[in-house]
Amino acid sequence: MTVADAVYALDEIAAGRTPERSRLLAGALALDTISLRGDASRDVLDAAAGLELLATGRELELDEAGRKRAAHLAKAVAMINDEG
Numbered sequence: 048m049t050v051a052d053a054v055y056a057l058d059e060i061a062a063g064r065t066p067e068r069s070r071l072l073a074g075a076l077a078l079d080t081i082s083l084r085g086d087a088s089r090d091v092l093d094a095a096a097g098l099e100l101l102a103t104g105r106e107l108e109l110d111e112a113g114r115k116r117a118a119h120l121a122k123a124v125a126m127i128n129d130e131g
Contacts, residue, residue, distance in 0.1 A: 048076040050127050056098055057121035060107065061114045075102040081127065090123035 053074030056066035066074075078095035081087050087095070097120070100107060109117065 048073045048080070050074075050077050050081075050124060053078050053094065053098060054121050054125045056101075057094060057117050057124060060097070060101075060109065061118035061121060063109075063114060066101070071098060072102050075099050078124065088123065090120055091127065094120040094124050 051074075052070045056071045056074040059066035075095070075098035078087075078091060078098055082092055082095045093116075097107060097117070107113070
């Protein structure tokens with residue numbers, strides 16, 4: 048369960064691809080853990096919510112704007128990885 052898995056999943060989503068399930072789950076858990084600590088930015092909370100939706104079997108149907116948002120969230124989450 049690493050932040051790198053969350054970045055990978057968000058990058059895949061931004062590219063319009065489906066992330067590998069095991070890495071999606073690991074990324075969702077990593078962001079959920081960060082969120083529960085209470086020190087997450089709004090972008091990290093948004094990323095956690097999106098990955099949780101996918102991890103629990105729901106779908107995100109993103110248009111171009113949604114994919115751009117996913118790319119932005121991947122960068123925001125990557126900053127956590129760089130800091131950690």
